[in-house]
Amino acid sequence: AQDEVTADQVVTAIEGTFGVTPGERRNHTKGVCALGEFVGSPEAASYSRSALFSGKPIPVVARFSLAGGNPKAPDTTKSARGMALEFKLPDGGVQHMTMLNTPVFGAMQPKTFLDMMIATKPDPATGKPDPEKIKEFKATHPDSLAQADFLARNNPPASFATSAYFGIHTFKFINRTNKTSLVRWRFVPQDGEKRLTDEQLKSLPANFLEYALIERTRLGPVRWNMLVSIGEPGDPENNPTLAWPENRKQIKAGTLTISSAMPQKDAACEKINYDPLVMADGIAPTNDPILLFRSPAYAISFAKRLGGM
Numbered sequence: 001a002q003d004e005v006t007a008d009q010v011v012t013a014i015e016g017t018f019g020v021t022p023g024e025r026r027n028h029t030k031g032v033c034a035l036g037e038f039v040g041s042p043e044a045a046s047y048s049r050s051a052l053f054s055g056k057p058i059p060v061v062a063r064f065s066l067a068g069g070n071p072k073a074p075d076t077t078k079s080a081r082g083m084a085l086e087f088k089l090p091d092g093g094v095q096h097m098t099m100l101n102t103p104v105f106g107a108m109q110p111k112t113f114l115d116m117m118i119a120t121k122p123d124p125a126t127g128k129p130d131p132e133k134i135k136e137f138k139a140t141h142p143d144s145l146a147q148a149d150f151l152a153r154n155n156p157p158a159s160f161a162t163s164a165y166f167g168i169h170t171f172k173f174i175n176r177t178n179k180t181s182l183v184r185w186r187f188v189p190q191d192g193e194k195r196l197t198d199e200q201l202k203s204l205p206a207n208f209l210e211y212a213l214i215e216r217t218r219l220g221p222v223r224w225n226m227l228v229s230i231g232e233p234g235d236p237e238n239n240p241t242l243a244w245p246e247n248r249k250q251i252k253a254g255t256l257t258i259s260s261a262m263p264q265k266d267a268a269c270e271k272i273n274y275d276p277l278v279m280a281d282g283i284a285p286t287n288d289p290i291l292l293f294r295s296p297a298y299a300i301s302f303a304k305r306l307g308g309m
């Protein structure tokens with residue numbers, strides 16, 4: 001049954017597919033740290049009483065990453081990119097947002113994610129995943145297709161600074177009168193969305209994203225608009241593989257400014273567990289089974305890497 005899948009099983013399967021880099025994240029292993037701030041808008045404050053939307057600058061510790069447990073994954077890999085944010089609120093509270101550059105996720109239930117890890121495990125004979133197993137996985141897991149399709153059709157970003165990042169899950173905003181709104185958020189780059197060309201996919205070296213972000217922040221701050229869509233009755237609430245209709249009411253909830261970036265070793269983001277369920281008053285989770293499953297999986301990965309495993 002679906003609910004028999006444990007976080008331990010899934011982290012073990014990630015390790016089986018990608019191997020283990022001791023002391024490092026089991027997933028999104030390759031990444032870069034960054035620092036900045038967020039300023040929320042009054043319109044967002046009417047939907048959420050979170051201190052995030054007070055209008056005062058909120059310090060942010062960010063991490064940009066490549067999906068997967070390979071610390072040497074080429075930056076041209078057609079996998080997801082991540083942006084994780086830790087907001088440090090004035091009252092000492094903390095808010096996390098841990099996002100991908102795909103509008104939807106590739107699993108409706110943890111079992112699909114587990115089966116994907118098992119199906120993509122390299123065959124010892126070839127060192128590559130078995131195409132037959134991947135075919136079989138896709139045929140039996142239709143909830144995996146939308147994200148895979150997005151990644152196949154859209155080349156990876158040319159820079160972490162030229163990508164949009166999506167919260168993917170539905171969350172709840174709760175305002176001062178206790179009114180709850182279902183929301184989905186995304187961060188859209190003021191530098192514009194720019195992807196690698198097919199030519200660059202073939203010609204670029206394995207490592208350029210970290211350097212490009214550090215160089216970009218040296219030229220001046222990098223900004224994203226935080227956009228929030230307000231859900232309507234019937235919009236999928238617990239299914240991160242389904243997008244919402246395009247015409248939902250959308251507000252600008254704030255501006256993220258990244259002012260510096262640095263290699264992750266010994267930097268502020270390295271020892272953060274960007275558990276997406278770390279939330280402050282005014283924002284709350286839905287019952288999305290993937291969202292709820294992430295927390296224990298990240299805790300296992302975090303405990304292992306802190307222990308040098």
Ligand code: HEM
Pocket residue numbers: 010011024025026027028031063064065081082083084098099100105107109110113166167168169240272273274290293294297298301302305
């Ligand atoms: C069953 C679903 C998922 C599992 C099992 C999973 C597992 C993991 C694990 C084990 C880590 C490393 C945690 C650490 O050591 O700190 C991680 C990191 C990450 N995950 Fe997930 N994940 C899932 C779904 C998602 C989804 C839906 C998103 C985005 C909406 C996402 C975005 C990220 C990002 C951006 C990171 C890197 C965070 C950082 O920079 O520290 N993951 N994931």
